Every structure is written in structure tokens, then in C-alpha cells.
Amino acid sequence: MKSFENINVRSVKEAVGLLQKFNGEKKTAQVVSGGTELLQLMKERVATPQYLINLKTIPGLSYIKEERSGFRIGALTTLTEIEENKSVQEKLLFLSQAAGEAASPQLRNAGTIGGNICQRPFCWYFRSASFTCLRKGGELCYAVTGDSRFHAILGGGPSYIVHPSDMAPALIAFGARIKIAGPAGEKTIPLEKFFVLPQVDYKRENILQPGEIVTEIQIPHPRTGSKGFYHKVRERQAWDHPIVSVSTVLQAKDGTCQEARVVLGGVAPVPWRAAKAEAFLRGKKVDEAAARQAGEIALDGARPMKDNGYKVGLAKSLIQRALLASV
């Protein structure tokens, strides 16, 4: 690991100020929360910040609050806290499950929701200091010629990473919003709009600008009559990112869908919302045939690479299963 200076900050404002200052001085600085993801990149020397701005010392940024409009979760809340929260377990259908299936118990105890959403890709080419890939300023996405078994089947190009977060697709299925603090003050946007496709900018996964940090996630209460389903397929039952995950939230009446959210993880460089499938489902009776067709529509346009074709069928069958379990 390259040596660096750690700065404990006491407020969001201080953190934003420092980020701005270092950015102005052309020094590299990065915020750190649980450090579970960032320190690994630093050990590999893929990330070599000169300064770490430690958000953990900011009081009052770790909370789960249930309000009339929904839940508010502070950026420093750990995945374990989300997994174990009683109200989350009761009201947010599968969010506790998604948190509880991410990473490993040790990582969940230290890893925060803010860090989870901002984590960098777990693509082996990106993670290895031996490859200067597109995302690290190189000229190639090595997955194109190399081993692409875990890479994107949707939304790829010119980079083919899959977004690693398990929390993000689940949260998007609930219509979550994300609060960002920056030099210009605070803003709150739909979480879905937070992520960036490589065709827009292949060097970043999200819209955060230098000086900006995530402070809160807001989750509206699921509408009455909503049911949800979450399933994460992986090779190993712990300590493994998804091959494909599906999150569905369906509001239905007498088996007829009124509103649907279908979000896939592990298939695209961003959490992948299957908007066309959602539109197709609206007003439909959700039976075997409709569920199957929704799966087909969701994967329409999938462009598998050399080694990841199996993900297409897997995603289709997962969507089908999720929808049938959501009515």
C-alpha cells in the first residue's frame, strides 16, 4: 500500500471543504467510510490517494429513521444494521435480505450503505494492478478478449463491468432516492439517476463530482398491496457478488399488475431497470405466460460476450420466478 495521510473529519461540511481544497491543489483525496472496499484497492495499488478523508468520525450519519413518507438511512449505516433492523425487516419486503446476502458477515459489520453504493467494480481486470484497463486510463476493456464469464450482457460498451452493489438494484426497485452533499449544497435525486453507463463515461460508475459525498438514502413505503421478491444467484453462498440478481416489487389487484418494478443486478454496468418489461406488465394478469414474456422483453437486446451467454437464460428464468412470487 502506498502511504497516505488519514484525516478524521467532524462534519459533512468539513469533508466537502477538504475535498475541494485538495482537488484545487491537484492532490488526490478520497473519502473513506468502512474502508472494506477502498483499502483493498489501495493494497493492490489500483487506488493511490494521498489523503483519506475519514467520514466515520462524523457524528449522526448512521441512522435508520422511519417516517410518514418512508425510511431515511444515513450513509454511514452498516449493512448489518440494515439487515437486522426490525422495521426494515417488516416493511421493506426484501431489503434486509439483500443487505444480508452481500459480501460476508465481517464485511457487512464494517461496510456502509454509502460505501456500498459507491463501491468500484469487482471486475478482475479492474482490480488487478497488472492490467491498465479502459476504466483506469488504458485503451482496452480486457473482458472483450479475455475472460468475460462475470461481465455485462446489457448496457456494455466500451467497458463491460457489472455494477457490484447488491443494495442498489434492491433500492431502485423500491424507488429510492439518494441525497448528495457538495460545494453547491445538497441535492436529492432518484437513485436510478445516480449511475452512469460507460457509453456516457467509462471512467466512472456514478455522477459524483469531486467534492461531493453521499449522505442519505431515502426509501418510500411500498404501496399497499405490494409484494416483492429478491434472489441473488452466485457461485458461493457467501463472500461472492451476484452472477445475476433480481429485485421485483409488484403492486397487484386480483392478480392484475398495477405497477411493477423489475431491477437486475450483475448484468450491466449499472443496476439494470427493465423498464419495457415493467410497462408490459402494467394492467396484465401476471400468470406463467405473462411472466415468461416479461423475462423475454427484459432481456431483449441482451448482447452476451464470449463467456457469459448463460446469464441471459438465467436472468429470464429469474424474472419469471420473481414475478410469479410477487403476486
Add this chain to the structure above:
Amino acid sequence: MAQKEFSVVGKRITRIDAYERVTGQAQYTGDIQLAGMLYARLLRSPHPHARVVSIDTSKAEKLAGVKAVIHHQNAQVPWASGGHTHRRYIFNNPVRFVGDAVAAVAATDRHIAEEALGLIEVKYEKLPHVLDPNEALKPGAPKISTDGNLSVGKGNFSAPIAEQWGDLEKGFKEADRIFEDTYISKHVNNAQLEPRASVAKWEGGKLTVWASTQGVSNARTDIAKDLGLPLSKVRVICKYMGAGFGNKNQAQDYDLMAAVLAKVTGQPVKVEFTREDDFIGMHGRWASEQHYKIGVKRDGTITAVELDAVTNVGAYRKQSGNLSGTDFYQIPNFKKVVKPVHTNTVVGANYRAPAYPQSVFGFASFLDQIAHEMGINPLEMFLKNRVRLYANKTPFTSNFLEECAVEGAKKVGWKEKWHKAGAAAGPKKHGIGMALGGYPFRPGLGAAAIRVNPDGTAHVLVGVTDIGTGAKTTMAIIAAEALGIPLNQIQLTNGDTDVTPYSVGESGSRTTPFTGPAVIAAAEDVRKLIFNVAAPQLKAKAEDLDLRDGKVFVKSNPSQSLPLGRAVARSGELIGRATTNPTFKGLAGKSFAAHFAEVEVDSRTGHVKITRYVAVHDSGTIINRLAAESQIKGGVVQGIGMALTEELLIDRFTAIPLNPSYRDAKVPTHLEVPEIEVVFIEHPDPYGPFGGKVVGEPPITPAVATVANAIFNATGKRIKELPITPDKILRAAQV
């Protein structure tokens, strides 16, 4: 020999050093701190095959804290570990795989050493490389060794491993059906918990190496030979160790680097590997491609087997590269040709039962497939063809393989649960499978000394390292049993070539069969001395005395007795010793096993859940039940990993390993592993210490095939290439 005769042997005994290990008091190699000690880090080749044109270390040497940089130009030390000694140095030029060591830096702390690696400027001239062993054998393939890519073995010439008996042609003529197919296994890393480490220190021309090794004696021999030192000028110490599974046998290149760096700096040096170093820089299990031709009678009896295989031993030959999975079957006519091949990949060498699990996977999968195609129940197929005579001619010292299979089948409920492959309804498919396995039980050279102190305690001295198997406890149990004193009166010192007697090396399941008999003989030796000094005190003849529960007594009148301490009091201490070298003439030794697994395969996701695992073992008398069960479970876990997830992936263009970590190489977690039910078929072996055979290596051997066969029974699709990951299961389901 009935169990009741033993006072300690056969019980469930926690390790004698468990407390030190779990409280952090145990000093592993990485924990050692010496005054003035430097820290070293290694620079590894980023290229699979390249000539090192120049190395400029001036910038690295200028970095404050850097004390020495060594590389092929200033440290030409041969590295002969493993016996396959051909032309390998601690730094090689050309470098032959991504991860081959190029230089080592010693500095005042590890961060400086690591920083310095980035300042070494190496100019490489890239050479053509080859990753696939079949490609490597083609004429015109890049030459990795000057002798060609078919590896040079112990015999000092390039030749396949060949074995043959019976009349192959006749065997195939007698067959009613002949089957041919190919099975493929991949490179998996040993993934032992303790990363490699070594500390070297020179004192008055004598070198001491604290090594994380599976054999202090052979590490000493290797280090002395490689550095050109007299044996007596090298001391190797290994007290605690966090496992090796075969990849810490003997001495390794980094032990030699530590020694050289310590010599040039005049300061002690510690080398520690990162986990990545461990995955890419040392070795894992050799991958294989096994082509079988098998002839069988209508009733399933094997008439002939021909195995033609290549194994990938990587850039250097370190071990045999053999395949021995056919060992557990009675094959009247047999021919095997295994070609160990060099490629520009990390070395393939010893990993727990080196030549077995990959090869049992191939052969037992194929046998299961043949049973399926002939409409024979696999249990019947395995029972019918189980081995009776080693290599179709030599009887075993003991063989309860049949009982293992029969008992296991009963326990798992084979009769009720087995069904036709792929027959289960619904998306979650139940499957059940089995396979046979085991490992050679060999006798050999062992040595031990026992000091009996005037306080009635005994101090056992053995050379063995405890690589995590509980060997120290095993030796203490054997000593307590043989001496006749309680286990808590035993102390033990191990793993120090200046202090402890010779040990062959704790690999190949040799610890108990080699050193166990020596401990028994040393106990007998010291008992004689005890009886001699006790005889006048008890006014009896020495030959009329016995020692049990720490008391010396007259056999005919046990109340006429003396506490051991009192008997010895006036002798200062008594020392018994023994060097033993038992053999079994005209016999072969083997521990046997039959494993059974039930799985649930989700046909929608390709996920395999192992729901039950039964492991039945014939290892003779069990010396420590707790340790033996742990060994079986550990072996099964490794087999499950190899069957379902583990593989070191190499990028096909750059030859860079893609997943050199626990997370990405997918070592199994608790969630992948069911409760493993262990059953011992306990018949004492006439040649083993207290009737015990071997336990360490057998359990991994049938585990991969057992899981693979259960998956086949569930899905009806045979996956012939490891590991059996969800993508393969999903793809197979589509055809």
C-alpha cells in the same frame, strides 16, 4: 486388538497446544521478531516468458531504508526442492511464468521494501509463450525447458510416466463393451491459511532458518545443498505452522532468498508472502486432461483400462505430475501413460494426495457414467470393481474397502434414495452419488527420543512439524500409551534440527507411520531403563515390572509399586531413544474410503447444494478420534471446493492469473459445506503403530468425484470438466 486395551489411543483428545494456538501465544514464523531484523519483499515477473535483459536497482537502493536487492545476477542460487532438481534457481533467466521471482528487496520495514519493488527497473525481452499443455507438446511450440516441454523427471530425461500390467489387447477383446471419454481437472491452489514466511539469521557461520515448512530435516538438507554449506551449519526450526497441504514441503526459494539477504546485509531477514504471492508464486495442484478407454463385461466387470493423459506441471517440474485414481479398482489389464508437460504457467505440484482427487474425479465419474449407460446401479459397479490386489498382484496389509462402501451405503440410505439419473421432478433436483478413494500407507525411517524426568513427567523429542494435522498431539498420545503415563504428564518438543531427531517430512501421510513406531520404540527403550533402576527399589527383577498410570509396579503384585518420579529420582533423568525403519515385505499398504453425497441442484440457477455427506474410512485404529474426524472433514471441504468452485484462472492473452485470492478463487465457505458424517471402520492394521494406518490424505481423494456423481444423478447431465459451476450446469441443461 480390542479398543479397551488402550488408555489414551482412540479417545477424543483436544490438541496439547490448542490453548497456545487459540490465544495467540503460539509463535508462527510470521510472528518472529529478532533484533535488527529486516523485511523482504519479492518482485515477480509480469510476463509469462521473457529474457531479463537488464536490471537496474540503483533507484531502489537509494530509497532510505533499503539494505539490499538481490536478483539473478548477484544471487545465482540453485533451488532443488522436491527432488526434481533440474536447472531451477531462486531467480531464473529467462523467467517462465507470470509470478516467477525476479528480485528480492530487504529493507527496514515492509512498506519500504514494497515501495522499492516499484523502483527496480527491469528490461525484458518477451519470448513466445504457451499455456495449454497440448499446445506445448506440439512441434514448434515455444520451448520452456531446453529439454523440451515434456518434463524431465527424476530419471533425468524427458519421458512420460508409464505403468502397465496384464495384456491390454486381450482385456479389450474380453470386453462386451468399450467406452472412451476425456475428463478435465483444473489448477487449484492449496490455499493454506498461513501465507508463506521465512526468517533467516547467521551467527558465526551458521545459518538458522525459521521456516514454515512441512519438514525441518529435508529443509535443512535442501538449504545446505543449495547454499553449499555443510549440513551441520544449517539449523531449521518450525514449531507452529498454519498448514501447507503439500506446498510447504522441504525448503522453498524464499527460504534461500532470506538466507542470502541475511548474509549480504549481516542482519536477520524476514520474508513474508502476500496471499497473491502465495497463489501465483509457488504452486497448486497440477491440472490434467485424462483420456480413458475402458472395457467392461456385460455385468460391469472391468476387463481393461487404458489411460492416456497430460498433466500441466507449469514452468518447472517440482513433483511427479502423476495420476493415480485407478488405484482403488481391480483392473486385470492396464496401461497408463501420463505426460507431465511444461507450460508458461504457475507450477503444478503437491497438494494433499497430489495424484489423486483429480484422477479419481476422472475415473470414478467415468465408471459412474458407464454404470448409467449399462443400466447398472453405481453402488454395484463400484463394489464389483473395487481393488483386491494392488496393481493386480500385491496383497494389502489390510483392506476394508468393501465394508466402507457397504456401511456408507447403509448409512446414507442408498437403496431407498438412489434413482435413475435426472429422474427427479420439479426445479430442485435431488441427486445421490458415491466414489471410492484412499491413500498409500507406507512404512519408513523414523526417530524419537524420550526423557523421563525425576518428577515423573516425560519429554518427547520428535522432528515432526505439526502442519495443522495435530501431529504433536498424536505423538504425545502414542508416547503416553507406550510409556504407561497419563497424557498430561507428557511434554513435547518438535521441529528443530539442532534439538530434535530426524523426521522424514510431514507430507505423503507419513507422519504417524514413520515417526509413530519410533516413539513406541523409544518408549520401550526408556521403560527398560526405568525398570532397571526401579528393580532394586522394588526388590524385584526388572523383567517382572510394568509401568502404568505413572506407577512402576510388580506385575504379579501391583500393590508393590513406586511412583515413576521416585523410581527415576536418583538417576537425574533417563533417556530412551530409537530409530526405526519398518518395512512390509511383499505387501502394499493403503487406507481406504467410500464417500457418499446427496445434493439438490436448482435447474433454474445451476446452484448445487450439498445436503448430506457421509465419509466412511478404513484407516486402521484411530489414534485421536477428534483429530481424525477433523482431518476427514477438512479433506472433504477441499474436495467440495475443487468440485464446485475452485480454479486458478489464467488470462488467455496476457497469461496473468485473474483470481489469485480467497474470494476470487472461490475457496468454499461454511455455507457450501453440510455437516459431514464421519464413520471409521476400525480394524487394526497389523503393521501400523497401534494398528493405525493413515488419515491425512485419504479424505480429499474421493470427494470431488462423489459430488460430481451426485450432480449427475440429479441432472442426468455429465459435466466432464471441473469445477462444476452454475454456468456449466445451465449450459448442459440447454443441450
